[in-house]
Amino acid sequence: MSKLLEIRDLKTYYFTRDGVVKAVDGVSLGMEKGENLGIAGESGSGKSTLGLSILRLVRTPGRIVGGEILFKGEDILKKSYDEMRRIRGAEISIIFQDPTSSLNPVYTIGDQIGEAITLHQHKVGGGMLNWLLGRFNLSRAREVNEKVEEILRETGISDASKRRGDYPHQFSGGMRQRAMIAMALSCTPDLLIADEPTTNLDVTIEAQILELMKELQKEFDTAFILISHNLGTISELCDKIAIMYAGNLMELSDIKTLFESPKHPYTEALLEAIPRLGSRGKRLSSIPGDIPDLIDPPQGCNFHPRCKYMIDGICNRYTPPFIEVEPGIKVSCFKYIPKSELSGLGL
DSSP states (O other): OOOSEEEEEEEEEEEOSSOEEEEEEEEEEEEOTTOEEEEEOSTTSSHHHHHHHHTTOOOTTEEEEEEEEEETTEEGGGOOHHHHHHHBTTTEEEEOSOHHHHSOTTSOHHHHHHHHHHHHHSOOOSHHHHHHHHTTSHHHHHHHHHHHHHHHHHTTOSSHHHHTTSOGGGSOHHHHHHHHHHHHHTTOOSEEEEESTTTTSOHHHHHHHHHHHHHHHHHHTOEEEEEESOHHHHHHHOSEEEEEETTEEEEEEEHHHHHHSOOSHHHHHHHHTSOOTTOTTSOOOOOOSOOOOTTSOOSSOTTGGGOTTOOTTTTTTSOOOEEEEETTEEEEOGGGSOHHHHGGGTO
């Protein structure tokens, strides 16, 4: 049986005046139906660009220049504009980091959620204008409003019949994020991408949103990609995790194994930098150096200038293959390739 999502050697570059930024440079991974995957890494690692690429939402000067994105066995990169519009929201939805900039301030919360329902479930057509015209059909409008109120209640917004008539500025930050989740789940998509969905929320609201997302994912049986720099947040929601660095995939593992026995030196360094209970007074570890310039990345492994295990003549000259080191666990590092096998790789 084919995977729900399979990304093969994806390359997404930004063509700037200073040069070509290789934001995603040869990433491959897959997901089954109902699976939860976290994508983690420092700022600038390419994880958000990867999420946008799946929905073909990368804006100019960005462009997908290579690879395949197979969704239900079909390559999204070969779909037409109209075909992608039908997929977005209905089969693949996304929750952005900042709901304030994602919600239209001049339309009510109910109208914005209702537009997605009308577009994908009633086939009225595209755009807010068609959604508003569709409201002249009273039986259809009543049905859509009932669906809007139902999904608002599902996402923990009380008095849904009243609040669906409110505008985004009348909602708190946490409620706006709930509204974004309601919009994303309104058409019960097969895949939901959440890009740093709790970054701008305080810790109490963050915990509520994470719990809500966990409950809704189980209820709707939606496959889930959570993009975050916070490994703790990912551990709360996901079963598997992919670690990205400078446009490359460094490690793919289940959550338990990654926290107990990280394989890639970058993953190991990330975990050592996390403050832990009972470590008061101890100096936090840090990763020396900075993320490389993606216009002119270092030769060989992108992480080698910061890696304490760097093998001179190999790591700084060749790109390591992404290999399976244990069942279901993959890593991109020469550390796991015996020297006797390096010659077989042409090194």
